[in-house]
Amino acid sequence: MRVRASRLLLAGVRGSSDSDRSTRYLISSALVEKVVGRCLAAYCLIFGGLAIPDAFVGQPLMNQVWAWIAGVALFGSLAATVVTGVLEWHPRIAAASFSVVYLAILVTWQLAASDPSAVASGAPWPSPLSTIAFAAASFAFRQAGALVYMGSVYVVYIIVRQTPAGGGAPLLQSLAEAGYGVIIGLVVLLLITMFRRAAASVDSAHGAATGRYAKTVRDHRTEMERIQVDSILHDSVLTTFLTAARSHTPEERVLAVAMAKHALAEVASAGPMPETLDDLVPLNGLRRRFTETCAELGIRATFTAEGLQNYSVPGSVVEALFSAVMQALTNSIQHAGPGDVKRHVHIRWAHAVLTVTTTDDGVGFDVDHMTPNRLGVRVSIIERVHNVGGHAEIASQPGHGTTVTMTWPRAEGD
Missing domain, CATH: 3.30.565.10 (Histidine kinase-like ATPase, C-terminal domain)
Structure with a gap:
């Protein structure tokens, strides 16, 4: 076996370095964000696609200007969440945009109906997208921000659902419908929070281990430099003095002179240890x-x-x-x-x-x-x-x- 295997050198220090370079951590903050972003993208793609027919069915009974503006904004931000989640290009910004657009549509739902006094036949067509909005908010915002967002959507939906434009549903029915989406949102928020905290702990431990390893390498380099200086002083300088003191024959005198020249060259060339020890x-x-x-x-x-x-x-x-x-x-x-x-x-x-x-x-x-x-x-x-x-x-x-x-x-x- 060739000596590429000779990286066994300093097994305690260098061995850990090699394993660090080759180990891919199972959990890290970057990996959690990547996985959650892609899962959210898949969720948006599937359930967002299922909501498109409902949007077109309800569109003729709506204010057409508002309907097109709301539809383009909602499905445009939904598509951006899908694309950025897959490409890993600022997916949290896209998710936050979708969450804000969804809340804005609920708040302005009274503008949706061509006749606000007429009772709609059912719940607002964006209702099935509430779980996507809650999942997007859990991913895009911090825990406190996501909870505030869910509470805001919950209250606004209950109010809108009881209006004629929202279908005029009873209070208990409105509470039940809104509560279903909130429960799913809370579960998603809990899972994302748990993964993020676990990843943060791993990152913290890895950072501490990296710091200890870097200190170990620095200490080892310092020790190697000390040994190098000691070696030069003993092997070259001190040995030269002893050889010169004991020189009695012409051969020994020639050796002493040569060793003195060599010692001077070694002292002049002595410097820090190379960056990589192996x-x-x-x-x-x-x-x-x-x-x-x-x-x-x-x-x-x-x-x-x-x-x-x-x-x-x-x-x-x-x-x-x-x-x-x-x-x-x-x-x-x-x-x-x-x-x-x-x-x-x-x-x-x-x-x-x-x-x-x-x-x-x-x-x-x-x-x-x-x-x-x-x-x-x-x-x-x-x-x-x-x-x-x-x-x-x-x-x-x-x-x-x-x-x-x-x-x-x-x-x-x-």
Whole structure:
């Protein structure tokens, strides 16, 4: 498996980021508005279409100017609610427009009849659209506004229904007819309110989680920058001073001068960490980088590689392993003893695991008695590799050389 899977880096931080980018939340405010808007559009299309025949049946008995103005305004706003709900283009504005037009038609219903004193044969033809108006108001207005709207329509309808133009219905019949629409409207309002509150809670939780994640990333970047500065100070500056102080042979003096130049270059180029911690870097360049840096510092070592073609790992991993290997080579020069010490670095990628092994055949040392202040081993090798999700192990015995093995990612339990 290629190292696109290497985004396991920083499983606690980066893993949550990847899942956040790929997770689509089941409930959110935007999703609720979209679903309710489209449901309202379907409701308007179906029941609004059923009301068209009633409008034409009642039209000959009405004031024609008012009838055409009311019909165009009512069905025009109804069509706008359907279109905007489907296209998600300001559907709440269209729904609010339909609600206002419907209430205005009820208020001016006395103007509808050509003879206001004549008793109509039935309820006003827009009556079946009251449930659509209540649903549109529940979607378009806040809860308090929708309740005020329903109460206003309820009162106006009762008054109009008892007039001759409204059919002259008894009070109890008017109350019953108006109450049916209000009950449906209240149910719709309750459902929309519940979904909106649930979505708001999810949005709030998601915002808080995003904020915590952003803080975690910032804290991690700050820690990585601190480690970078510590690494430069120890690996480059402090190590250069120690190497210069211990230089007795011409070879050691040449190395000290080269390390001083390299340390100055590193200090000058040190800057903030990259924006993304998991930018992938091809493994093919790692061996070349080792070779060029060792040639620059005058470190004699051989390098071999295995299975690196077409694989990449996060840049932070490359930086950590590179610095750790260079520290291991520097430690070897300082502590492996005099003579022709052979040093070798082997880089291997197999089974989604990167292994870098540094060996020398120097004098070695007793690992069990390694002092805690050995920063070159504890901080610059072990801790550095561990911070990027890897594992470093030191194996050495007096008279048998030293082997430093670094693996990434580390196995469970390391």
